[in-house]
Amino acid sequence: MDAEDQLIVQLKDSKTRNKAFSTLLDQYQERLYWFVRKIVITHDNANDVLQNTFIRVFKGIESFEGKSALSTWLYRIAQNESIRFLEQNQKVTFSSLDEPKNKLEILSQDNYFDGDETKLKLHRIVEELTEKQRQVFQMKYFDDLSFKQISEILDISESTLKSSYYSAVKIIEEKIISP
Amino acid sequence: MNHKDSSFNSFSDKKTENSTKLHQEKLGYELPDNYFANSKAEILQSVLAEEKVKKSIFRLNTLYAYPIAASIVLLIGFTVWMNLHTPNTIVNTNTSIVEATDVQVPEDEMLIQSLLVEDEQLDDFVDEYIVTQAIAENNKNEEQIENLLINSLLINDTLLDNYIEDNLTDVLIL
Numbered sequence: 001m002d003a004e005d006q007l008i009v010q011l012k013d014s015k016t017r018n019k020a021f022s023t024l025l026d027q028y029q030e031r032l033y034w035f036v037r038k039i040v041i042t043h044d045n046a047n048d049v050l051q052n053t054f055i056r057v058f059k060g061i062e063s064f065e066g067k068s069a070l071s072t073w074l075y076r077i078a079q080n081e082s083i084r085f086l087e088q089n090q091k092v093t094f095s096s097l098d099e100p101k102n103k104l105e106i107l108s109q110d111n112y113f114d115g116d117e118t119k120l121k122l123h124r125i126v127e128e129l130t131e132k133q134r135q136v137f138q139m140k141y142f143d144d145l146s147f148k149q150i151s152e153i154l155d156i157s158e159s160t161l162k163s164s165y166y167s168a169v170k171i172i173e174e175k176i177i178s179p
Numbered sequence: 180m181n182h183k184d185s186s187f188n189s190f191s192d193k194k195t196e197n198s199t200k201l202h203q204e205k206l207g208y209e210l211p212d213n214y215f216a217n218s219k220a221e222i223l224q225s226v227l228a229e230e231k232v233k234k235s236i237f238r239l240n241t242l243y244a245y246p247i248a249a250s251i252v253l254l255i256g257f258t259v260w261m262n263l264h265t266p267n268t269i270v271n272t273n274t275s276i277v278e279a280t281d282v283q284v285p286e287d288e289m290l291i292q293s294l295l296v297e298d299e300q301l302d303d304f305v306d307e308y309i310v311t312q313a314i315a316e317n318n319k320n321e322e323q324i325e326n327l328l329i330n331s332l333l334i335n336d337t338l339l340d341n342y343i344e345d346n347l348t349d350v351l352i353l
Contacts, residue, residue: 017230018223018226018227018230021223021226022219022223025219025222025223026219029215029218029219029222030198030199030215031198033215033218034198034199034202034208037202037208038206043208043209043210043211047218050218050222051218051221051222051225054222054225054226055222055225055226055229058226058229058230059229112208112209112210112211113207113208113209114203114207114208114209115207116207119205119206119207120207122205122206123206123207142198142201142202142205142206143198144198
């Protein structure tokens with residue numbers, strides 16, 4: 001039994017659950033925070049979504065069957081929570097999240113964004129990618145997930161993901177080089 | 180001009196161990212001081228609150244639910260059994276109550292008996308109870324009147340004695 005299996009067993013046992021959950025937070029809190037932050041943009045939103053994510057994880061851990069890796073399951077929950085959050089707040093904050101300009105406006109207004117021009121440029125380029133390219137680029141480059149994991153989380157074939165990723169990298173490098 | 184910003188060097192072969200540092204350097208995302216430590220504490224607190232709610236429901240299930248369910252089943256079973264076996268007894272009892280008119284049925288006893296009476300028989304049961312109570316009350320009143328009369332006669336006799344004694348005294352003095 002490897003470390004992840006042990007952690008799952010401990011999470012499912014009411015006697016060891018709290019300690020195991022603390023371990024789970026140590027392992028995944030930071031990673032999931034950044035994963036969520038890139039979707040919901042601002043720190044406050046990411047904080048809310050992260051809390052909801054872990055509460056959902058806690059509630060659902062007993063029903064986790066181990067069909068996928070624990071990390072994949074966690075990322076899926078985080079992604080679902082992020083989407084749910086965006087849908088709930090669409091009318092209030094994200095009037096049209098699909099528009100890159102809007103997203104950048106929200107980003108530049110966040111107190112926890114160090115908005116120099118270079119970083120805004122990267123955000124702008126990333127937002128101009130297709131949704132699939134953006135997702136796979138962010139998950140691969142920033143979240144350091146494997147193509148296999150991304151494939152399981154997004155339910156997209158690995159070959160499609162690889163193609164999208166390399167296209168995204170090419171576009172970003174070209175646009176950064178260009179004035 | 181093919182100038183490549185140093186912070187964007189080679190996206191295809193990036194390796195950064197610190198996720199937070201990567202996000203700060205490349206995307207300009209910042210965090211409050213000690214964010215992850217504070218957030219962890221908050222999440223654990225929220226989760227513990229959730230667990231308390233969950234536990235309280237769980238306790239109800241194991242500790243109380245089965246005994247409560249068993250009690251309800253026993254109560255229903257007892258009621259059904261009583262229903263099947265008591266209607267005649269009740270009628271007999273009621274008849275005997277009606278016959279023995281000097282016996283008053285206590286109110287509590289009537290309420291308990293009424294639980295065992297079927298809906299169709301409830302009106303008759305109530306009527307019988309009222310009649311029984313009325314007759315018993317009437318008997319009681321008659322008894323009280325008799326006692327009063329006897330007492331009054333006794334009192335009159337006493338007064339008469341007093342009157343006679345007083346008259347006798349008067350006669351003797353005169």
